[in-house]
Amino acid sequence: MNMKNIIIETKQLCKTYILGKTGLNVLKNIDLNIYEGDFTVIMGSSGSGKSTLLYSISSMDRPTSGIVNILGKDIMNMSEKELSKFRKMEVSFIFQSMNLLHDLTTLENITYIGYGTDTKEKINKKALSLLDQFGLLEEKDKYPSELSGGQQQRVAIGRALIGGSKIIFGDEPTGSLNSSTGKQVLDSLTQLNEQGQSIVMVTHDLKAATRATRLLYMADGHIYAELNLGTYTADKEKERKSIVYDFLKEQGW
Numbered sequence: 001m002n003m004k005n006i007i008i009e010t011k012q013l014c015k016t017y018i019l020g021k022t023g024l025n026v027l028k029n030i031d032l033n034i035y036e037g038d039f040t041v042i043m044g045s046s047g048s049g050k051s052t053l054l055y056s057i058s059s060m061d062r063p064t065s066g067i068v069n070i071l072g073k074d075i076m077n078m079s080e081k082e083l084s085k086f087r088k089m090e091v092s093f094i095f096q097s098m099n100l101l102h103d104l105t106t107l108e109n110i111t112y113i114g115y116g117t118d119t120k121e122k123i124n125k126k127a128l129s130l131l132d133q134f135g136l137l138e139e140k141d142k143y144p145s146e147l148s149g150g151q152q153q154r155v156a157i158g159r160a161l162i163g164g165s166k167i168i169f170g171d172e173p174t175g176s177l178n179s180s181t182g183k184q185v186l187d188s189l190t191q192l193n194e195q196g197q198s199i200v201m202v203t204h205d206l207k208a209a210t211r212a213t214r215l216l217y218m219a220d221g222h223i224y225a226e227l228n229l230g231t232y233t234a235d236k237e238k239e240r241k242s243i244v245y246d247f248l249k250e251q252g253w
């Protein structure tokens with residue numbers, strides 16, 4: 001029995017893309033719970049529906065049918081206006097490309113998203129504390145072009161956190177990074193997860209998957225298997241990697 005709170009619940013979730021006169025069934029009756037405080041990682045073969053699932057369980061996209069509850073709210077019956085407010089206040093996203101604004105500094109890239117959710121003073125203070133947490137205080141006045149890819153991605157994570165969102169969704173956030181800058185980003189995500197932040201991330205990267213507390217494996221529009229790993233610790237990295245690798249191999253990855 002999992003005693004953690006459920007933060008996302010789907011029942012019979014389906015997503016069909018209409019392509020001309022035919023439909024492509026990408027998600028096929030998915031029943032899934034995502035738990036508070038987990039670092040949930042979704043893996044699977046290419047085209048199995050991972051990104052589609054991520055967007056469907058994060059309010060980014062509307063499923064075709066079924067039930068999707070996020071943080072106790074039924075998103076299937078929300079209006080566009082309610083959905084966009086929900087996205088702004090409750091969840092946030094990090095992508096493979098960081099999408100930072102190039103004419104804003106590191107600090108400004110984080111604060112401009114936060115303004116409107118709290119007083120300017122509080123947002124500035126929080127942004128500085130996020131930069132401090134990610135070891136980027138000295139970079140606060142630099143522009144994105146003056147930062148490494150890993151630093152830029154950590155600014156994007158800071159931006160994702162400034163509004164106090166309860167779940168961070170990541171679609172391949174380390175996909176464009178080399179292994180050392182990718183590690184910095186994974187360390188930041190692990191650190192946030194240790195502080196209780198719920199994270200749901202799609203990845204192809206074994207090292208990223210090793211950070212999961214719970215790993216889901218997708219194939220052909222279904223979730224086929226899962227692996228519960230407990231909290232990540234650096235000293236167990238090798239051991240975890242081999243457990244994850246064996247699990248993935250068993251699924252035919």
Ligand SMILES: Nc1ncnc2c1ncn2[C@@H]1O[C@H](COP(=O)(O)OP(=O)(O)OP(=O)(O)O)[C@@H](O)[C@H]1O
Pocket residue numbers: 017018019024026044045046047048049050051052053
């Ligand atoms: N907007 C769309 N319109 C039509 N078909 C789409 C759309 N988005 C995705 N698909 C198709 O749905 C299937 C699943 O795509 P999805 O991106 O969810 O898979 P994935 O597992 O994340 O793949 P990858 O690992 O390659 O990123 C693919 O066949 C893809 O071509």
